[in-house]
Amino acid sequence: MTQPQVFVCPHALIKNGEKYLIMRRSPQTGFKPGEWDIPGGHFNEGEEDPVAVLLRESFEEVGIVPKVNKIIYLFSEIQSPTRHQFQAIYDCDYQGDEIKLDPVEHDEYRWATIEEMSQLPLMKFVRSLLDNYLLKI
Numbered sequence: 816m817t818q819p820q821v822f823v824c825p826h827a828l829i830k831n832g833e834k835y836l837i838m839r840r841s842p843q844t845g846f847k848p849g850e851w852d853i854p855g856g857h858f859n860e861g862e863e864d865p866v867a868v869l870l871r872e873s874f875e876e877v878g879i880v881p882k883v884n885k886i887i888y889l890f891s892e893i894q895s896p897t898r899h900q901f902q903a904i905y906d907c908d909y910q911g912d913e914i915k916l917d918p919v920e921h922d923e924y925r926w927a928t929i930e931e932m933s934q935l936p937l938m939k940f941v942r943s944l945l946d947n948y949l950l951k952i
Contacts, residue, residue, distance in 0.1 A: 819899040825869035826855025826902055828888075828944065829881045831909035834928055835949075837935070838877065838921035851935045852921065854881075855902070869905055877924065878915030881907035888948045890940040902940040 829836040835853070842848040854873040862868050866883050874880055888904040914924055927935070929949050937945065 817897060819893065819895070819897050822857060822898065822900045823865065824855055824857055824900060824902050825865040825872070826853050826904045826940075827869050827873050827881050827883070827907040828853055828904050829873070829879075829907045829909050831926055834926035835932065836877065836909065836914070837925055837927050837932060837937075837941070838916065839923040840938075841918060841920055841922040843919050843922075847938060849936060850938045851932070851941060852938045853904070853941055855904075865903060866905070869907075873907075876917055876920055879912040880910065882910055883907050888944050890943050892939065904940075904944055 837851045837853060840847050840850050840852055854876045855869055856872040856876070858865075858868050859871075862871075869883060870880055884906040886903055887906045890902040890904070891899070892902075893899050916922070916924055925931070929945065932941075932945055932949075
């Protein structure tokens with residue numbers, strides 16, 4: 816039996832007052848279009864620091880560099896027999912930069928309250944973060 820590849824994907828839960836930055840996945844992306852996401856993604860070859868990955872991905876996806884505070888949530892999902900993925904979510908603060916989406920990945924963004932987020936079709940790991948962490952603080 817083949818062991819699944821393990822992927823760790825750092826993500827930024829960026830807070831601005833009582834609202835959080837969320838983005839809708841574009842139909843162009845081909846992966847979970849229409850679902851709402853938070854900035855983050857995969858390590859590139861040679862990258863070792865998850866915070867550096869989070870900062871790079873945030874800048875690539877939304878054009879901002881948040882202030883990273885601490886890791887707050889870990890989500891584990893076996894996506895297929897060959898892929899096991901972990902999302903490591905970090906608490907971050909918005910620093911006032913202008914949001915600039917990469918339209919290939921995301922076609923809309925919002926600053927949403929926890930209540931507003933709960934009404935949207937969220938990526939599985941974001942739904943888990945909301946249900947198991949945000950709604951309990």
